[in-house]
Amino acid sequence: MTKSLQTPVFGRLALIGIGLIGSSIARVARARNLAGHIAIYSRSAETIARAGELQLGDSYSTDPAEAARDADCIIICVPVGASTQIARAIAPHLKPGAIVSDVGSVKRAVIEQIQPHLPDNVHFIPAHPVAGTEKSGPDAGFETLFDNRWCILTPLPETDQQAIETLSRFWSACGANMEQMDADHHDLVLAITSHLPHLIAYNIVGTANDLETVTQSEVMKYSAGGFRDFTRLAASDPTMWRDVCLHNKDALLEMLARFSEDLSALQRAIRWSKGDELFDLFTHTRGIRRAIIDAGQEVDLPDFGRQAGKPGSDEKRDALK
Secondary structure (H helix, E strand, O other), rough: OOOOOOOOEEEEEEOOOHHHHHHEEEHHHHHOOOOEEEEEEEOOOHHHHHHHHOOOEEEEOHHHHHHHEEEEEEEOOOHHHHHHHHHHHHHHOOOOOOOOEOOOOOOOHHHHHHHOOOOOOOEOOOOEEEOOOOOHHHHHOOOOOOOOEEEEEOOOOOOOHHHHHHHHHHHHOOOOOOEEOOHHHHHHHHHHHHHHHHHHHHHHHHHHHHHOOHHHHHHHHHHHHHHHHHHHHHHHHHHHHHHHHHHHHHHHHHHHHHHHHHHHHHHHHHHHOOOHHHHHHHHHHHHHHHHHHHOOOOOOOHHOOOOOOOOOHHHOOOOOO
């Protein structure tokens, strides 16, 4: 659903990075009049040129400081590992009272990398819009990416409440449902709901590729059996997911340990033909799937709601990054 505002939330919005998330923010901000001016940064001249061709912003730069100068809100949309470099570059040029935020799926590491470099006269509010697809680059974004998805804010205890409300208003106007939580709790929640599933997908696709008894043509031919959906996750941006693993290490290792224990229990149930245990597990997990659909975070269609042959169906129906 499109939400329009008479008055922009921000006079000048700076997007530091213009991949899937950044370009989607640019599109929705333009379509719904959320910013008077959209300044875009990318370190790649080619990417900046493409963003200009797509008319995603009003000004374009390969210098993050130039994009951030005089902005009322700066949203950092780069891989987590680049956060420190960006914070150092923009800090001396930030407007007093500006809101600095991000879109990373790891929050504690982002806080540790960005906060020490920011001046005291700006408001730093880490954020995570829990939405995405496996695609990347300025062409990948679309206006409705955030509709009925969650955006989690992890503000620090001393953060100005009015600044939090302003950023929340912006994300709500982008279509998102708002939530606040502690950064460490966020990282644990996302480790199980997003980061671990991606790691499992990368591993399963790698295992299939290494099997000597199954040919590549057979993998492609019979991928509709479930393998295809793992390849969708495993096609996600390698740089982003490398940084997620390195910067959410503790939570991920905890979830991997628990997953390994549960996998061993499943292995034993299969080995000893414990049909009742298998049936109970599959019944329980089917109920979780139904709850996700009922919560409006997926559609009740085959193939996870993706309809082959419909342009854009992956982007519009996908849920978690």
